[in-house]
Amino acid sequence: MGKRGPDPKPTALRILHGDRKDRINDEEPVPPTAEIESPDWASEQAREIWARLAPGLESRGVLTAWDTDAFLVLCEALARYRAATQLVNGSALLVQGGSGLMKNPALVVQAEAERTFLTYASRFGLTPSDRASIKVEVSDADTSKGAGRLLS
Template structure:
């Protein structure tokens, strides 16, 4: 299956020079979408809307958002809201519950774990994880390396 391809904007942000990726290869800029942030859906939960309001300004400054990203960004934000709610439930109720079968893991533990996995996937698409944020660091490469794409 392999890695999910990065959008051209992310490749260019960490590239060695104008129009080239970090390996010095030319980057196809792709279609010329209008780079403006999408409007948030009205149905976002309060926590999801707070996350939307937190991440959209930074992504907008980097010209990474377009109106067509609305669904993916909403899914990321709602996944965050599920993660927060499940984590809060575990903190309040504990990691286990007592049932007729004995002590069992609290169902919110699995919900938080699954939401965390999904959150990392969605966040990676927007460069919002520690491992993908380097793609957002414009100018992180000082250009002192030679043109060897394997360096």
């Protein structure tokens, strides 16, 4: 059986909200502040996606040194999705198979890559509904894009 209920609040948020001391994990591991780079075994397409998405996530503290492998899975899944989409767009939805017409195998690859991407994207807050549940510190330079611009 899977995990039930909402995801737990981050420890820093529990402290800010004044949760009881016995509910706060004092020994939660903290990732080191190290330079975050794409692993050398990443495909060229995944490196392009990494270069586009990683800087924003890193600046917000969402992507840490411990997250690089999981984030690379996300980038590789999106790269596979792009490649499968190009194959589907360049061919028919049904292709000739051993026993007649069958679904284009690129559709299966595309669907699997989409599922993998969406699973990992939610972990990094890359979809609008997932961003709504993530709280990060925002610098003064970023307030011009949010509520601050509406109140000026």
